Amino acid sequence: MSANPAGTEQPIIIKKKKGGHGGHHGGAWKVAYADFVTAMMAFFLLLWLLNVTTSDQRKGIADYFAPMSVSRETSGSGGLLGGQTITVPGAQISPSSPISSDAPTSGPPGYQTNEVEDADEASEVTTSGGPASGGGDAATGDTGAAAGQRPNETRFEHQQRLEQMASQLGIPGQKPGERLADFAERVNEAADVLNIARNEARQFQEAATEIRQAIQSIPELEPLAQNLMIDQTPDGLRIQIVDQDRVSMFPGGSSQMFPQTRQLVGQLAGVLAKLPNNLSISGHTDGVPFAAGAGRDNWDLSAERANATRRALIAGGIPESRIRDVVGRADRDLLVPDQPASPRNRRISIVLLRETQARADGAPAQN
Known part of the structure; x- marks a missing residue:
């Protein structure tokens, strides 16, 4: 070692260069950003669902997520819609197409459809073909299948079908706190009365024609x-x-x-x-x-x-x-x-x- 003119040793300074872009935060910001984007996507999906569904459908979705309402779906995807589409079948014409469950309008098994031969009646009458087989409303503590409910039909799908029948019959829908089995029985009774009235009207018309023909003969x-x-x-x-x-x-x-x-x-x-x-x-x-x-x-x-x-x-x-x-x-x-x-x-x-x-x-x- 060479002698220092001042008589003291000179300190050795080592400089280290920082690498990468992590800085004080490293890569944690990427995880936070991904969570934010996921949350925004879920938020906009929620807004879209609120826009394309009706109030009754939103009530059905809310009932599905109720603590006591457990889906018994055994076919399809096993989820809320049972493997069915959220939009109208076929090509999507409008981004705000209404929700469709593709549920048949003829009613569940045990129901019969009697098409009315009347120019003023364009819809079919759905009537009950037998007594109720027991309640099936998990939200109200019922056990077993609801009246007319299909084996592979969810409570939500069966309720939607009954609501549609009630609307066609002109009677109130399911009341708050009303069991699904009681609602189904009320719909069946209204359908039976309407079916009897329409059958009688047809019989009366035939009787009037027969009376006139008998007199003319x-x-x-x-x-x-x-x-x-x-x-x-x-x-x-x-x-x-x-x-x-x-x-x-x-x-x-x-x-x-x-x-x-x-x-x-x-x-x-x-x-x-x-x-x-x-x-x-x-x-x-x-x-x-x-x-x-x-x-x-x-x-x-x-x-x-x-x-x-x-x-x-x-x-x-x-x-x-x-x-x-x-x-x-x-x-x-x-x-x-x-x-x-x-x-x-x-x-x-x-x-x-x-x-x-x-x-x-x-x-x-x-x-």
Whole structure:
């Protein structure tokens, strides 16, 4: 070692160069950034789902993630949608296409579809084919399969099908806290009532056609065709035998039928006897009062004519047990209100009551 002019040793300084870009943080920022991007992707996915789903569908998704709601799906992906698409089948036309579960509209097994032959009815009626097999609502503590639920159908899919049926039937959807089995039973009952009403309407139409054909087939009754008015009302099929200017069903002030009237009622009885529905009979008069001192009035006359019609129907083959009521209305329900003296106000009304109406009144249904 050379001598230092100052007489002291010079210190040795070693410089180390820092390498890489880690600095004080290293690569940790990359992990944080990846987590941020993942969170943003999930956030925008949530916004998209909120945009393309309906409120009922969002409720179904929320129910799926409820602590007590466990999917029993055994087919497909086993997930929420059961292997089905979140968008409408086929090519995506719009980025905001609504959610679709592709659930068939014909209903689960145990249901039948009866297509209504009515120009005003474009949808099918779904009715229950049997009693409920037990509850299947895990969210409310039910066990077993819900009424009509398929073996491989999730609770969410079955609930969506019932909601669609309820909407078509015009009844409220599942109520808060209502068991799925109870909701299914309520939908089935409404579908049964509607199906009965539509079947009855079709039967009534066929009966009206048969009545007109029966009258036209008898020469002596053909002139009375204009005296017959047939229409469907909320109560049922209404058949009215109406007096005309020159053709009356009863002699003036009398309850004794003319022979052609009795024959006409007999033809009506032959057609009505083929249907099980009960009958309601009412008599009506015009607004012309009886002479003073006659000892009777339009109330008596209308009731007597209605009762005479009852006897003629029974003689024509109608069981007496099917007669629901026989009433006289006098001039309280005029057919031509602005002409109280019109002969058209004198009439007999026979109503073939709807079975649904009979149930609403508490009467047992006829078999």
